[in-house]
Amino acid sequence: MDARHIPVLLAESLAWLAPERGGTFLDATLGLGGHAEALLDAAPAARLVGADRDPQALALAAARLARFADRVELVEADFGRLEERVGHRAPFAGVLADLGVSSLQLDTAGRGFSFRREGPLDMRMGxxxxxxxxxxxxxxxxxxxxxxxxxxxxxxxxxxxxxxxxxxxxxxxxxxxxxxxxxxxxxxxxxxxxxxxxxxxxxxxxxxxxNEELDQLSELLDQAVRMLDHDGRLVVISYHSLEDREVKNRFRDLARGEVDPITGRTHSETRILEVLTRKPVRPGEAEVDANPRSRSARLRASRRL
Ligand SMILES: C[S@@+](CC[C@H](N)C(=O)[O-])C[C@H]1O[C@@H](n2cnc3c(N)ncnc32)[C@H](O)[C@@H]1O
The missing domain is CATH 1.10.150.170 (Putative methyltransferase TM0872, insert domain)
Structure with missing residues (x-):
């Protein structure tokens, strides 16, 4: 089995998460732990809770992150159960969600994700x-x-x-x-x-x-916002337009605040997020050449007010 997965938009993710501020970060899509490892390396004062719905990925990530054992906790959870499983570690200084499938899932014939590899027609991430x-x-x-x-x-x-x-x-x-x-x-x-x-x-x-990916994404956005600390960062990397649209619209609504149904005015004191990326951040040519799977990635970041 090929257990490599090259983390996408890695430098950009870390720049927006700003883990050097310290605190506890939630990686809601731990996968093989590529982003998590870089975050822990970059910020010796940061702690990390890593969640994924895929037990196989969690086992591989646990081995990769073993050297950070005293700063890391790994949890099996899909987005719908995040608060229930990791809410006791909130508030988080940042939440990262690198959506979609990992190379582990895509490249393992037995998981049934790929038309390039013969396997049972499964496709379940968890x-x-x-x-x-x-x-x-x-x-x-x-x-x-x-x-x-x-x-x-x-x-x-x-x-x-x-x-x-x-x-x-x-x-x-x-x-x-x-x-x-x-x-x-x-x-x-x-x-x-x-x-x-x-x-x-x-x-x-x-x-x-x-995998009910759009319902799951909606849950993630709801729950992540509730678990973020003030000034906490929410960074989402999506891989197709349906996901990116949902992230963009949700960020916009939460950044706008509640609209008075009678006057149509927005109450700025009810704003929950500040959008940090005016446009989605996309990988540069060098990254796409080195890792063609990054081609469709779009990163959006926001800050909890
Ligand atoms: C693109 S990979 C993450 C790769 C990781 N950032 C790395 O660098 O190794 C996406 C991961 O998110 C997980 N995932 C996707 N949707 C999920 C959901 N709704 N709940 C929990 N995990 C999910 C998948 O199982 C997969 O392991």
Missing amino acids: RGGSTAADLVSTLSEAELTDIFRQYGEEPQARRVARAIVEARAERPIATTADLADVVRSARRPMRGEERIDPATRVFQALRIAV
Whole structure:
């Protein structure tokens, strides 16, 4: 198994988190601990709580962070359970969320995330819940169409959904290769897409659905803001436009304060965040060359007032 994952926008994340101020930081997406290790190295006075829903990632990160054992606590939790699991360590001087999948998840055939590797059609980041194979074998054509359209922005959503429903009547779609074959033969080639696999959007959409990624993100933003100390930093790195839009809108709303429904005026004393990044921070050319997976990353940072 390839257990490497190159941390994305690392210097930028640390610059916005400013761990040299000391205090306790929450890495809500510990993964293989790349950002966490750099933070602990950069700030000897900082403590870190690392959370992830993936027990396999937590075990690998624990080994990597062993030398910081007296400053680190690792917890298995998805975003919906963060407050319950780590709330007793709040308030945090900063919260980092580096969303999406890790290279460990993507590159391990048995996790079923990738159309490039044959494995069971699973795609769950954590334990429990439905697998991608469950969704593909039970959802209706209309439900599959919705998922592909909404989460994958797949222009041929209905055509692919219909092909899946027809194929599964013949035999189960149980592996990543089974699904990739159905999608590749159903989709018509489209101009401008010559360099991406036709299964890309469908796989992304299913992954988002299996892991309820948008609901989870919404929970993360709610809970992180409640657990931040005054002047605490919230840094979120997202990898597709649906996530980035949610982060951008939530930051904007919390930075604006409550709007009086009658006068339409905003009450500035109810402002909760200050947005620190006017535009999303994106990786430079050198980073994208060295780590193509960073290509779609966008970082947004805010400060708790
Ligand atoms: C891009 S990786 C993080 C990599 C990490 N920053 C590093 O440098 O090694 C994203 C991690 O977030 C975790 N994750 C994604 N969504 C999650 C959620 N809703 N709750 C908890 N963990 C989540 C995944 O399991 C994965 O390990």
